[in-house]
Amino acid sequence: MKRAAVTSRSLRSLGYDSExxxxxxxxxxxxxxxxxxxxxxxxxxxxxxxSLGRHFN
Structure with missing residues (x-):
């Protein structure tokens, strides 16, 4: 799965397989x-x- 870099202090990248x-x-x-x-x-x-990090937590 390919991940994309994100702008966040706690997260570096995200990848998602919708299937x-x-x-x-x-x-x-x-x-x-x-x-x-x-x-x-x-x-x-x-x-x-x-805030990706805050939302994720």
Missing amino acids: QQVLEVEFSSGALYRYEEVPPDAVQALLEAD
């Missing part, structure tokens, strides 16, 4: 997490948030 509904989050620390069963509207809300 599998899997969200990949790379943190500034380099840690990479995969979240399953993430609906597209939740990803859209994250991307539109004023």
Whole structure:
């Protein structure tokens, strides 16, 4: 899955597979997490948030 860089102090990049509904989050620390069963509207809300890190937490 391709991830795109994001502007955030706590998140480095995000990737989303809409078919599998899997969200990949790379943190500034380099840690990479995969979240399953993430609906597209939740990803859209994250991307539109004023603060990605705050919204994610």
